[in-house]
Amino acid sequence: MPMSNLIKQAKTWLQQLQPCQLCGSDYQHIHSVCEDCWSQLPWAKTTVQRQEMQVHIACDYTYPMDRMIQLFKYEQKLHLQNVLAGTLLSLRLPKVSAIVPMPISTERLVERGYNQSLVLAKHVAKHLNVPIWQPITRRSQHSQKGLSRLERMDDIEAQFEISTQSKLCYRRVLIIDDVVTTGSSIHALKLKLEALGCREIYAACIAGAKI
Known part of the structure; x- marks a missing residue:
């Protein structure tokens, strides 16, 4: 051997x-x-429709999954990445050419020390044997308190921008994020990926929160 x-x-x-x-x-x-x-674990293993897009979710955003995600995301409990990424790997993920982690702003990156979606995406990319692709950046994220639903959507869409003019483009991609609620961030990222030439865009999250 x-x-x-x-x-x-x-x-x-x-x-x-x-x-x-x-x-x-x-x-x-x-x-x-x-x-x-x-x-x-509060398994769901289903798809939910958010912003006219089907999002694969592994679990419901209830205890203990909600607490685990909070610890991983805000309290640097990186040892939880194995079980959290494992829930994503339990899904029947679509065949894609690249994984796109949900980007976070520079301010959030400095505050947390890492992009939690990128950490998870690396597990999925290794499992599917495809590359990580990060052609979109995110501007400063701020409170949306007091904004109407349409204002919130416009604000989120304005946060994302294409960061490269590279000719490289993957046609089939999978967005990875930790939690989906309204789906506004995933939708905004999807629009930018479509502008780059992506034709089939999927999304998968550890958990789905009720709206």
Whole structure:
């Protein structure tokens, strides 16, 4: 057996001796959690329609998924990326040529230290054996308090801009984000990707929140 396979098997064996990252009372079985914790996640595994677009979601945005996402997103609990990305990998994802993580503004990047959607997207891209593609940037994100629904949509669309004039363009892409609520950000990103020449644009999120 090749040495690389032996090393991979050893890593898997050692991981299975580690305690579950959620309950801590059983051993890790899948994506760093035990079988019970994995099965008890608020699974949805469905699509929801947001802004005239079908978005694949793995779970409902309820406990403990909502708390896990908050810890991962705002409190630098990066060890949760395995189970969160694992929920995305449990979906029947469409065949695409590239993964597009939801961009965040420079201010948010400095504040958090990383783009949580990019961290998740890397897992999905590795699983699907496709590249990460980031042709869109995001301007300053600010509070939308006091804005009407149309004003909010216009404001979000104005946040995204094409950052490259590269001739490289992927026709079939998958947007990755952590949570979808109204779908306004995904819709705004989709419009920019269409402007670049993308023809088939899909989206997948860990969880879907009720609106």
